[in-house]
Amino acid sequence: MKARLLFNSIKNNIRIKKYTRIAICILLFLYTFSIPSFVGRNPFNIIPYVLMVLLILFVVFHFVFFKKNIQIPKNLFIIPAFVSWALIGTIFYSHLFRSWLSLVLISITMMVFYFSFLIVENPFLTFKIIVFSMLAFSLYFLLVYYKDIINFKSFSGESFRLGGYFDNVNSIGSYFYFAFAFSTFIAFFGKKKTDPIFAVSSALFFVLGITTGSRNFLLVSVVSFFAIIIFRYWKKKIILLIILLSSIIAFIVLINLPLFSVVKERLTNLLNSFLFGFGASGSIGERSLWQQYGIYLGSKQMITGFGTGGFSIFSGVGTYSHANYSEIICNYGVFGFAIYYGNILYILYKSILLKNRIVKISSIFMIMFIASSFSNIFYTAKDTYIVFAICYYLINNVKQESFELLKIRFNKATIDELEVVI
């Protein structure tokens, strides 16, 4: 009886609901900050786990007391289905159950984030939480590396790759390109007059991302920028053309400055390995070779794949294949590949169909994933599943607004005028 009374009193307490929501926002901020800051540093790598446990507790608390109908959409089970499939190859071949368990935890993280975003209920607020957490990380990054960054010569030197203090420099690069994408999206798609200020944070993330020396960062951030511009100004072709041309010219001019000579070399190497299969000096591109190797192994074990970490064990190379698509084919076979990339194509398809500007970020992220598939492994990265959670939240909960409601809201007469607004 007393428990029931307590339950009802909490349930009807709007203040507790509000504070729970605030707590979840704070935990989202802290968790997103903790991933790049601590995940690669012993013994601090326990911090993200602690924050995740707290987040789970608050989310469960909120849902138990304040949510009436909990509907779990079917598409949320695509990633768990992929993880379940991954177990088969792991059982029969690689036996790396610890790595498989990391995938399980990552998929749970995705679910927790999905429900957290449901509680936050405001997509732009979610994006801003992520951007501010990455700004906090950028501040931390600057504190650690301010000497190297101030000394501009290090940009064109041999060893200018920053970020090793936190984690693998390519992983740090990936955090920066997600932050860049979020920030640029807010700057171009935000509804408030102050949102264009986020272009400044975009510039910061871009510069810091370059200091990691990650070729994947360069490629994906450029792709995301162009995708955002195209989605934003698709109806205004002249503005789109002007922005695209000036961006390309600015990029070519910047990349040819002596300051960015190493960046240019790394980008040239990347393009050469894509187009010709070898680096600028004529040496064999390891990465394109390992991609071929991954596909070769995957084709020999097409149904189940070799399991988590299979490429590393069965290739004799001792590391991953450096391309997401070949790693998935090798480790999880053709069905694992179909589930994972089917998921990406599904989100892309749904987000393009939905006529709502905010959902376009899902399309942009899927395009980024497709671009990144050839130069990076992202299916084991935590930030990937935060992005998937956002995408699922948007496509499941942000509805296409009806024409009549849009007319009333925006006071526009025709569908063309409305589409301009949207």
Place this chain on the structure above:
Amino acid sequence: MKIFSKIRKILMNKKIERKDRLVFSVLLCSFFVVLIAIFPTCSLLKETKIEDCACQMSELVRNNTSSKEYVSVLVESINEDDSPIYSPREEYLSLHGAFRESKITYAGVVNANKENFICAPEIDSQTNLSFLYANVFSNVEYNNHWKHEYYPLELMFKGDQTTGSRYSFVYISQSQADSLLNKKGLISSEKNYQDLIGTSITILINSIEYEYAISNIYYEFNYFYEGLHEVMGNFMVGFTKYPEPLKKQACYFMRNYEFQNMFYMNRINSLYPNENYIVKVNDFNLIDKTINTDQYLAFFHIKEIGFNVLGISILILDCIAFVTLLSVSIIKRINQSNLFLLCLVPASLVPYLLFKFLFILTNNVFVFSKFATLANLVFVIIIIFYICFFFIKNIRHIKKEENESTFIV
């Protein structure tokens, strides 16, 4: 029971008319045949023959070496002036790290297969020596000692290749240096090692004496030394000039991984494309040296181009047939039947499973070659996406019809 009826309803979403039953069956059988045909077709290709050699090489490494690490393949030029061996520096740097795990991939060597007798009587008159040769000796600092400019061979001193005659210098191993010092009644100390540098050493090459200057001493540790020592025993390091009949050899380290071996074999074929070169399997580290190694070298300059062209032609026809079948299934609207989509799953997977089973039984690469499995992979991925796309579309159509019929009621 409700679930079964629902499944039945989904599978029987479209009634197959009598006239379409033939198309239904023919399409399924055709998919099956197209996917099965890939395997014998690809057995005709040149790449499959190389893959077969690579697999046999892997077996040789696994079954006929004590360490199960390497078997070396040597490439020699018949006439070095007309057809030189590729620069060891360029080739080593190209291949180093190709397959990352710290294993040796390539070295420029001389007398690795011990066809000639080379010894240093002052050290040991019985041991047949080989040479590791290099064209650059700008040694670099490394961990309080030195390292060769590109080979990861660790050295005691910086080394001065102009000691003595410009070309007649060698780097000897620490054991060889110890042996020299021992014979002189000296202990092995840094000073004594240093004193050895610049002294001359007599090397017998097929009983002819040559004077070399000792220019450096290398350490006998790390994966590079161990790999070299495994495939050619004791060696010295020298420059690029050697008296007749010694010849420079490009030494590729084959391993227990078929893909890696295929890569090296294709590399050999591309760098040494004409008949002025010969390849040999170096049997120094083989347990059974009497085996015929010619079968492992069949990858070199495959001449049967006719079968390759035939194989490629049939493969192209196969691809065209596959695309045609997909198009026909869409045009004839057979894809609207979920039963057809379901039957397509075994039709596309059974050929692969069949040939995989055959491969496990026979261990013959020709029934399960790289090109066949790759082509099969691509076709199956396309089929899976095709099935998923139309299956979801059909389900939506069923739901729409259900909603409409409910509304009418």
